[in-house]
Every structure is written in C-alpha cells, then in structure tokens.
Amino acid sequence: LYIITSISDTDNINFWYNFKFIILIIFTYILYTIFYEYIILYYFNNNYNLLYLTINPILFPLTGNLLGDGYLGFANKDKNGKPAGNARFAISQSHINFDYIMYLYNVIYPSIITPNLPQPWPNPKTGKPVQNYVFKSRALPLLTEFHKQWYTWSEIESRFIKTLPINIDELLSPLGLALWIMDDGYWLPREQVIIICTDSFSLIEVELLIT
Numbered sequence: 001l002y003i004i005t006s007i008s009d010t011d012n013i014n015f016w017y018n019f020k021f022i023i024l025i026i027f028t029y030i031l032y033t034i035f036y037e038y039i040i041l042y043y044f045n046n047n048y049n050l051l052y053l054t055i056n057p058i059l060f061p062l063t064g065n066l067l068g069d070g071y072l073g074f075a076n077k078d079k080n081g082k083p084a085g086n087a088r089f090a091i092s093q094s095h096i097n098f099d100y101i102m103y104l105y106n107v108i109y110p111s112i113i114t115p116n117l118p119q120p121w122p123n124p125k126t127g128k129p130v131q132n133y134v135f136k137s138r139a140l141p142l143l144t145e146f147h148k149q150w151y152t153w154s155e156i157e158s159r160f161i162k163t164l165p166i167n168i169d170e171l172l173s174p175l176g177l178a179l180w181i182m183d184d185g186y187w188l189p190r191e192q193v194i195i196i197c198t199d200s201f202s203l204i205e206v207e208l209l210i211t
Contacts, residue, residue: 056142061108063168064176065091068183071162072147075139083160086139087147092121092132100182101133108179112137164205 066072070091074083089112093101101118118135122128137143149167151160165171172180185196198206 058109058111058142059146059171060173060176061104061179062089062146062176063171063173064179065089065104065183066150066162067172067176067180069093070183072143072150073160081158082153086141087143088139089137089143090134092134094132095120095130097182098133101135104179105135109137112140112143114138164201164208166208168208169211 062070070089072087072089074085074087076083076085078084089109091101091104098118105113105118114136116135118133120130121132121134122130124130147160149165150162152163153159154161181194181196184198185194187194198209201209
C-alpha cells in the first residue's frame with residue numbers, strides 16, 4: 001500500500017510539474033504575442049526608419065543611390081490613377097558605367113533584384129547604339145516604407161516628387177556616400193577635390209546635406 005501510494009504521489013508531482021511547465025510556456029507565448037503585435041509592430045509603424053535600418057542594411061546603399069541616379073516607383077495604379085501596390089527601386093547608368101551597374105546588381109542589391117540582368121536602352125533590336133543600362137528591383141513592402149520618406153504626393157502635378165528626408169544624417173553612411181559620388185560626383189585632379197552635383201536639390205535641401 002505504501003509503495004502504491006508513493007508511486008501515486010510521484011505521478012501527481014510529475015503531473016503538476018508538467019502542467020505548470022505547460023502553463024508557463026502558454027503564458028510566455030501570450031506575452032510574446034502581445035509584445036510583438038502591439039509594441040514592436042506599433043513602434044515599427046511609427047518609427048519604421050529606425051527599425052528598418054536596424055534589420056535592413058540594404059537601406060544604406062539605397063540612400064546613396066537615391067541621392068544620385070536611383071529612384072523608387074510603382075508599377076501599378078489604383079482606380080483613381082494613383083500609384084498602388086509596393087514600390088520598387090530602379091537605377092539607370094550610362095553604357096560607359098556598365099561595370100558599375102553590374103557591381104550594383106551583383107554585389108550591392110542581390111537581395112532585392114529580379115532575375116533580369118541590367119537591360120540596355122535603346123533595345124539593340126532597334127539598331128540604335130546602346131546609351132544606358134537599367135535594372136529594377138522586386139516590388140517590396142520595405143521599399144514602399146522607404147518611399148514614404150523620400151517622396152511626397154503632389155495633387156497639382158498628380159505625381160510623387162522626391163524630397164530629401166529630414167533625417168538624412170541618420171541614413172547616409174560611408175557606403176551610401178561612395179555610391180552617391182559614383183552617381184553624381186567627379187574628381188578634380190588639379191584641386192584634389194571631389195565635386196558632387198546637387199542641381200536637382202533645393203537650396204534648403206543642399207544646406208541640410210551640408211550640415
């Protein structure tokens with residue numbers, strides 16, 4: 001009788017131990033879900049730049065190319081004629097910079113590109129000499145969020161206009177600066193300086209870039 005009772009007590013102890021362990025797992029999962037759904041995602045929606053920069057280093061080179069020859073756009077439109085869906089990145093370079101655009105395609109942006117290699121323009125089938133090469137990325141939510149920082153909708157022109165993010169100092173990295181120079185910069189050997197063309201920026205934006 002003592003042995004049976006001892007076994008029974010042991011089973012009860014194991015049962016309650018396992019039961020408490022299961023409850024602990026469930027409780028932890030619930031807390032994680034609440035934390036993720038209502039805190040992390042809320043923070044993400046309201047501070048997407050900081051979170052994206054933490055988990056998506058691809059935005060550093062994107063910043064450099066967006067300061068230069070790159071752009072973010074939409075392939076689709078809604079029933080009102082406004083861009084819809086997710087944004088995609090695209091960049092065009094002169095044919096003399098073919099090695100550079102292949103470097104961007106193969107080394108910098110392999111995580112977002114499409115299988116299509118940089119395409120020549122005009123199409124060689126037209127018989128005209130190739131002037132540029134262009135490639136486009138996949139349409140991604142990440143790029144849509146980044147688009148919100150770089151573009152504002154103009155009701156007058158019915159299109160998005162690129163504007164410099166107010167927090168450009170947080171976005172521009174050494175790699176981004178290097179790519180910006182590759183896009184819009186040139187070297188003056190006599191003066192030993194690099195010039196970056198900023199003609200497409202407003203005076204206020206140029207002053208922001210300087211500071």
